[in-house]
Amino acid sequence: MSTRTLIRGGLVVTAADEIHADVLVEDGRVAALAAHHTAVADAWTADRTIDATGKYVVPGGVDAHTHMEMPFGGTFASDDFETGTRAAAWGGTTTIVDFAIQRRGQTLREGLDTWHAKADGRCAVDYGFHMIMADVNERSLKEMDLLVEEGVASFKLFMAYPGDLYSDDGQILRAMQRASYNGGLIMMHAENGIAIDVLVEQALARGETDPRHHGEVRKVLLEAEATHRAIQLARVAGAPLYVVHVSAEEAVAELAAARDKGLPVFGETCPQYLFLSTDNLAEPGFEGAKYVCSTPLRPRAHQAALWRGLRTDDLQVVSTDHCPFCFSGQKELGRGDFSRIPNGLPGVEHRMDLLHQAVVDGHISRRRWIDIACAAPARMFGLYPKKGTIAPGADADIVVYDPHTEQTLSAGTHHMNVDYSVYEGRTVTGQVETVLSRGDVVIDGRAFTGRAGHGVYVPRSTCQYLS
Structure with a gap:
């Protein structure tokens, strides 16, 4: 049975x-957009009408880096x-791309x-997978081709965590060569893990055991060096x-510098690096243990460069x-x-709100x-x-967003299955009000x-910045 939803009055x-437009949703997809109060829009009828007057109507968020149950x-x-995809929905994210992990000895x-098996039948929003390669060998290199054909077109490698997820430069080069052949995209955790392990050992020997030392041993220069090396290998x-x-x-x-040369090199940052710092560690x-992640939080002075990089x-x-x-x-x-x-x-619940706060603060534009x-x-x-836009034919992953409501982030009110918030007590302007996932109202x-x-x-196609 055909179902129609009309979102009226929003930006x-x-x-x-x-654009000030009404959005017509039919059978899980965006059917049409039309300017408010035009003959076309006024003629539309629907099973349900959502009033978005004074609100933004934006695409559902796509969080391309999550680790559920890792x-x-x-x-x-x-x-x-x-629990993770439910929290994503609460925060206006309607698609996640999580990381499946190959362990050593596995295909x-x-x-x-x-x-x-972990995800099937359990997700509140849509999902895809990247593949973490922890065992680069002839068999897994050939498997990469099959995965690309099946819609898993990105492969993560680690220059960190020796003895676990780490790949050496030769393995990284082989995987990159295979990706250049099959159209896959190599994702890199760029930190010099071999050197970091030496610094960890030395810090612990000196009795430096507190969480802040996690950031001190994972040096900025070892992230920069690994990033440079990954670019040259690519x-x-x-x-x-x-x-x-x-x-x-x-x-x-x-x-x-790589992009200035016209190289197909891309970068991602995360809200924690934009809003938190070594002060938290x-x-x-x-x-400070609450804030331990890798790459680690950096001194606040680095935030300006990240915002500039995004602009x-x-x-x-x-x-x-x-x-x-x-x-x-x-x-x-x-x-x-x-x-x-x-x-x-x-x-996962706070990305859209924190980035809207960045709009309010003047770091980035709405678009x-x-x-x-x-x-x-x-x-x-x-x-x-x-995914990622509101246009005829797109999945109706749509967020009605109130740009004026203030909210205070807290473990007491968030929906992630974790007993603290890294943004505890932070007030942000803007809040998700209603969320559609493929036309179904989930918030x-x-x-x-x-x-x-x-x-x-x-399933996903290959990187669309390369075609």
Whole structure:
């Protein structure tokens, strides 16, 4: 049975346009847009009409970097696909791209199947997968081709975490060469893990065990060096490169220099690097453990370079790297040894709001907000224009956003399955009011009306910035 929803009276904001328009949704897709009070719009009828007067009507967010239920350091991320995607919906994100993990000795297929089993039937919003390659060999290189054909067209490699996820330069080069052949996109965790491990060992030997030392040993220069090395390896392989969670001014400079040469090099940052700093890691007692992630939080001075990179398009995407661990019983595993603190922060619920606050603060424009949170990640990972925009034929992933309401972020009110907020007590202007996922209302006037299993797996094409 055909169902029609009409969103009237709002300002439709996409990466390309801002128009006062009504939006007609039919059978899960955007059917048409028309200017307010025109004969066309006034003639539309619908089963349901949503009044968006005084509000923004924006595409659902695309968070291209999440880790639901990820194993790390003897524990698991505290959000599974059900709780994590529900929190995403609350925050106006209607698509996530999570990371399936190949472990050493496994095939890529075995890793991917494990993550399909975790997510299937449990997601409140749509989802796709990247593939983490932890065992680059002849078999897994050939498997990359099959995964690209199946819609898993991006592969993450780690220059960090020796003995676990780490790949050496030769393995990275081989994977990049294969990606240049099959059209896949290599995503890089760019930190010199071999050198960092030496600094960790030396810091612990000196009795420097507090959370703040996590940031001090993971040096800015070791992020910049690894970013530079990844770019040069990609140049040798003739492959595109996407550097994840860029946190430091010097790493942005490496990306900017590569892009100035016309190289297909892309970068992502995350809200934690834009809004938090080493001041948080240095909070008294063991409180700093709440802010341990890798790459680590940097001194506040780095934030200006990240904002500038987002404005100049040297950074294209803001994702969350959502990988939450509860303070009680999980982060506490690292009491007395910062290297044992599980790495990761909660954030999937707050990305759209924090970036709207950046609009309010004058860091970025409204259209740039939608670009870095919706359109660019959709293009980067082969989901556009199905996702990331409001246009005829696109999935009706739509957020009615109140730009005037103030809210205070807190663990007491968030919906992520974690016992603290890294933004506790922070007031932001703007709030998600209503969310449609493929035309179904999943947040209705600040009430959750979705369900586990509504979200479907979305195969992706190759990076659309390269075609």
